[in-house]
Amino acid sequence: MNKMIHDAYRKKVLKNATEAYFEGLRKKSFSLIPFSDEVIFRAPIAPGGVHEPIVGIINLYEHW
Numbered sequence: 001m002n003k004m005i006h007d008a009y010r011k012k013v014l015k016n017a018t019e020a021y022f023e024g025l026r027k028k029s030f031s032l033i034p035f036s037d038e039v040i041f042r043a044p045i046a047p048g049g050v051h052e053p054i055v056g057i058i059n060l061y062e063h064w
Contacts, residue, residue, distance in 0.1 A: 030064060 017034050024032035035041075041054040047063050054060050 030061065036059060 007048070009061050020032055020034050024030060026056055037057050037059055039055070039057050042050045042062050043064075044050055048054070054063050
């Protein structure tokens with residue numbers, strides 16, 4: 001029973017995060033995407049490219 005509750009909760013959390021991600025992309029609003037405070041973000045068109053990741057949510061918002 002406990003595993004079922006855990007699985008249902010995990011599914012809900014992942015679904016909410018996924019929906020928020022696509023909503024942020026749709027609205028072109030990076031702040032709607034639920035990034036971790038310790039995010040490591042790599043993108044080909046980001047400053048530094050994929051070889052120099054942007055680390056941390058504050059740096060991500062400032063540089064992206």
